Amino acid sequence: MHGFFVINWISAELLFTYLSPNRFASVQSNLLPCFWFCIYFFFLLSASIQPCGELGGGGFTMAKLKGELVRALGGAKASTSLLGVPLGHNSSFLQGPAFAPPRIREAIWCGSTNSTTEEGKDLNDPRVLTDVGDVSIQEIRDCGVDDDRLMKVISDSVKLVMEEDPLRPLVLGGDHSISFPVVRAVSEKLGGPVDILHLDAHPDIYHSFEGNKYSHASPFARIMEGGYARRLLQVGIRSITSEGREQGKRFGVEQYEMRTFSRDQHFLENLKLGEGVKGVYISVDVDCLDPAFAPGVSHIEPGGLSFRNVLNILHNLQADVVAADVVELNPQRDTVDGMTAMVAAKLVRELTAKISK
Ligand SMILES: [Mn+2]
Numbered sequence: 001m002h003g004f005f006v007i008n009w010i011s012a013e014l015l016f017t018y019l020s021p022n023r024f025a026s027v028q029s030n031l032l033p034c035f036w037f038c039i040y041f042f043f044l045l046s047a048s049i050q051p052c053g054e055l056g057g058g059g060f061t062m063a064k065l066k067g068e069l070v071r072a073l074g075g076a077k078a079s080t081s082l083l084g085v086p087l088g089h090n091s092s093f094l095q096g097p098a099f100a101p102p103r104i105r106e107a108i109w110c111g112s113t114n115s116t117t118e119e120g121k122d123l124n125d126p127r128v129l130t131d132v133g134d135v136s137i138q139e140i141r142d143c144g145v146d147d148d149r150l151m152k153v154i155s156d157s158v159k160l161v162m163e164e165d166p167l168r169p170l171v172l173g174g175d176h177s178i179s180f181p182v183v184r185a186v187s188e189k190l191g192g193p194v195d196i197l198h199l200d201a202h203p204d205i206y207h208s209f210e211g212n213k214y215s216h217a218s219p220f221a222r223i224m225e226g227g228y229a230r231r232l233l234q235v236g237i238r239s240i241t242s243e244g245r246e247q248g249k250r251f252g253v254e255q256y257e258m259r260t261f262s263r264d265q266h267f268l269e270n271l272k273l274g275e276g277v278k279g280v281y282i283s284v285d286v287d288c289l290d291p292a293f294a295p296g297v298s299h300i301e302p303g304g305l306s307f308r309n310v311l312n313i314l315h316n317l318q319a320d321v322v323a324a325d326v327v328e329l330n331p332q333r334d335t336v337d338g339m340t341a342m343v344a345a346k347l348v349r350e351l352t353a354k355i356s357k
Helices: 003-019 023-024 032-047 060-072 096-108 137-142 145-165 178-191 219-225 242-250 259-268 309-316 339-355
Strands: 080-083 130-132 167-173 192-199 229-237 255-257 280-285 319-328
Touching: 003 339, 032 080, 060 080, 060 145, 080 096, 080 219, 080 229, 080 319, 080 339, 096 167, 096 339, 137 145, 145 167, 145 178, 167 178, 167 339, 178 192, 178 219, 178 280, 178 319, 192 219, 192 309, 219 229, 229 259, 259 309, 309 339, 319 339
Parallel strands: 080 130, 080 167, 167 319, 192 229, 192 280, 229 255, 280 319
Antiparallel strands: none
16 A cells, blocks of 8 residues: 555645646636645645555655654664665566566565675664655556656655655666656756766667657666766667667767677776766666576566676775666566566665665
C-alpha cells in the first residue's frame, strides 16, 4: 500500500486545480470552490492523522522521519537513502523493470551475505543507509496521470529526500527513463549541473524512441537538452547506432566503447570527476555488465564489463557522489535463484558506501 503518497499528491493536485485561473473562470457559483476546499482539507486531515503513512510510502513524512533519525544519531556528512521508482512502461521491449525495487531490497538484506560493504561500511547503520520506500507509480498512473506529470512527481519525490540533509537519494529503478526526472531534480535542487558517470551497454540518447520522448532509450537526450549535466561519460557501450553517435557528438558526450575497453581501462578505473560543478551523479544500467554476470535484463548484449571492472570504476572514482540510480534489472528474466537481483543489490550496497560519509 502506498496510499500516503497518493493522498499527498492528490491533495496537491486538488489545490492546484482550485487555484488555477481556469477554475476561477469556469466556476459559476460559490458552492463549487467550497466543495473543492472541503475535499482538500479532508485529504489534508487524512494525511496528517497517519504521520508515518505505510512503510514504503515514499512520501514527505517518511523522508522527514528518516532525516530526523539520522540527525538524532549524530548525523553524517552524507547519508544514502533508497527511493524505489517501480516504472516499466517506458521500456521499448519488456516492462519487467517495474518489478525490480522489492527484489533488490530483498537481495540487499538476504541472509546469505552480511551487512558490511567491501570497504567496511555497515549498512545496518542508518547514518549509512535508510529507505524511504517507493513512489506509487502504478497507483498514480491508474488515476489517468500522463507522463509529463508523472515525471514531475518523480522529480518532486527526489527533492523531498534531498530536503532532509544529509540524505542523498539512491534510486532503484525501474527502466532507464527515470534517470531524466531524477537528474533534473538533483540539478535543480543543488542549483547547477552535475557530472554524470553512466554505465550501460547503450547510450540511451535517442532524441525519441518509437515516438516516446520519455522512452528508456532517451533520458540522456532530455538531460543534456535541459543543461542538467556538464560532462556525461558513458562506459560499457557496445550497442550504438549512428544516431547514438551523432547525438553523442551533438551534446559533447564522452562515449567509451567496450571494443576499446582494454585501452581505456586504466583511465576509467581511476577517474576524478565533479570539480567545478555541484557533484557527481552515477547511473548504472545493470546491462553494462556482461550477460554472464547479469542475465536478468531486458536487452541482453554480450561483450560487457565484468563485475570487478565496475567495482574498480566505482571504488577508485574520486568524486563527491550526490545521487545515483541502479536501473533496468528485469526480475522476469532473472535466474530462478535471483542471481541478477543479487548483482544489482551489490551495486546498490557499494554505491551506498561511495555516497555515505
Ligand atoms: Mn542499457
